[in-house]
Amino acid sequence: MRDWMDVVKYFVECGCDVEIYDFVTALRGIDTEFPTPFFDVDVLKDPEYPDIRTIFKLLTTAVLRGTTMYAYGIQDTIRLLQSIDTEKKIKELEDILRFGFSLCPHFYKHFLHALYALESYYRQIGESPLADIVSKMILALENKNLEKYIDNLEYYLIEWRKWVQRQENEQEEDENEF
Amino acid sequence: MSSDLNYTRIHKWNDVIEHFVLHRYKQSLWDYVTSLRGADIKVDNDNAVKALVTGFIRGIDSVAIVVDITTCYSYICSYHKQHLKNALDELLSSDQFSHFKAHARLGLNALASYYSDKNEKKLASLIVKMSTSLGTYNSEYLNALEEFFEEVKT
Numbered sequence: 001m002r003d004w005m006d007v008v009k010y011f012v013e014c015g016c017d018v019e020i021y022d023f024v025t026a027l028r029g030i031d032t033e034f035p036t037p038f039f040d041v042d043v044l045k046d047p048e049y050p051d052i053r054t055i056f057k058l059l060t061t062a063v064l065r066g067t068t069m070y071a072y073g074i075q076d077t078i079r080l081l082q083s084i085d086t087e088k089k090i091k092e093l094e095d096i097l098r099f100g101f102s103l104c105p106h107f108y109k110h111f112l113h114a115l116y117a118l119e120s121y122y123r124q125i126g127e128s129p130l131a132d133i134v135s136k137m138i139l140a141l142e143n144k145n146l147e148k149y150i151d152n153l154e155y156y157l158i159e160w161r162k163w164v165q166r167q168e169n170e171q172e173e174d175e176n177e178f
Numbered sequence: 179m180s181s182d183l184n185y186t187r188i189h190k191w192n193d194v195i196e197h198f199v200l201h202r203y204k205q206s207l208w209d210y211v212t213s214l215r216g217a218d219i220k221v222d223n224d225n226a227v228k229a230l231v232t233g234f235i236r237g238i239d240s241v242a243i244v245v246d247i248t249t250c251y252s253y254i255c256s257y258h259k260q261h262l263k264n265a266l267d268e269l270l271s272s273d274q275f276s277h278f279k280a281h282a283r284l285g286l287n288a289l290a291s292y293y294s295d296k297n298e299k300k301l302a303s304l305i306v307k308m309s310t311s312l313g314t315y316n317s318e319y320l321n322a323l324e325e326f327f328e329e330v331k332t
Contacts, residue, residue, distance in 0.1 A: 005204060008211070012199045017192050017241045024195070024211035031218040031277045070208075106218045 002164060003066035003073070007121050014124070019117040026064055026114030029057040029072070030100060030107045041092040046083055055080065056100040059093060060111050063153065064118060078157050081150075094146040112141060130159055184332045187298065188247060189237035194292050201295075206288040210235075213285020216245065217278040226265035227275070229253045231312065234323065235285050251327055259320055266316040279313045286312065301329060 001007045004027055011020040034052040041052075049055050058077045065073045084090055101108040115138045122131035133156045140148035191214060198207035213235050216228040229249045239246035253262065270279055286309035293302035304322045311318035 005199075005207070008195065008207070009199050012192075012196050020192060020195060021214070021241055021243065025215040027208075028212035028215055028281055029277075031275070033274065033277075104218045106216070106220065110215055 001066050001118075001121065002167070003068060004064060006066070007118065010121060010125065011117075016120075019120055022110075022113040023064070023117035023121075024114075026061060026107075026110040029053070029061045030104055032100075032104045032107070034100070034103070041096070042086070042089050043080075043084070043092050043096075048083070049080065052096055052099075055093070055096050059097055059150070059153065060100075060107075063156070064111075064114050074157070074160065077153075078161070081154055081157065090147075090150065093150055097146045097149065098144075108141075112138065115141070127163065130156070130163060133159060182331050183248075183251065183327065184330050185238060187301070187330045189289065189292060190240060191236045191238075192240060194237065194289065197292055197295065198288070203291075206291055209281075209284040210288040210292075213281045213288075217275060219274045219278070221269065221274075223265045223269060226253065226262060227269050230262065230266065230320075230323065231282050234308075235282065235289060250323070254320075254324060254327060259317070259324075262320055263316050266313075266319065270313040270316065275313075283309045283312055301326060304329070 062072045062077045119134040136152040216232045233245045233250035236246045290302045290305035304326045307322040
């Protein structure tokens, strides 16, 4: 998927109501405000990322959204992870995820279901490699292994970008042939 | 309790999504889908917000979601209006709910546009009223909600 609408459209066409529900109910970022003085992290010293809640959103919801123009999307997640240059910062991301999920189990449950729906989407369109990575992200989350989750998220972003590039190349070739 | 409602006039969340997808109303689709999840905040009385706001936005459910518009209707039928108003006043005035509330308002506006497309102008205007009053004039929100149910009674 390039963006969330591709997934919704696909499930609508297939009449997969449960998957639609599971996917869309995690598209809104977490409601809960994070207590601001709680974290004093290096990641926040980057002016791009104003607060913990935004960072949490980039590590979760933004991945489901794909590329978006009007809200935080996967392009912001890519930028965030590219800016992570120290072990300390990686640990901070893990802490932020752990804290956010524990603060908000309601969101955690929805996010997990949305990842299952995303995995199902990739399988159904025949993109097993992406489905497999999403499956690993799910497993890591279920095992509360957030280091593994971030590892797999990084891997997903790399493969996702390659997939988007492939789609664009194919589209260009089709247009040239025409 | 909800058997006196005319279900054919009430939205189903999946039909609303399908409508926006078919017409490529991406912004409306976005506004609607991001209001379908209940608030993440767990406090006393949050079931009232879930039933009266999220339950209503979802409409009739076909995939066994616990809270939908029939739950919303049960609340309207079972509780005194002042009790419901107090619950909404207390919760929606809290900063914790501001993110949820903003999305709920946009979701209601998108839903109103769906009813308008379906030529249900009266219902659409009631939902617009609900959107503008949610969180600030909750008694008006509840009045419009009651009127909506009166309108769709068989």
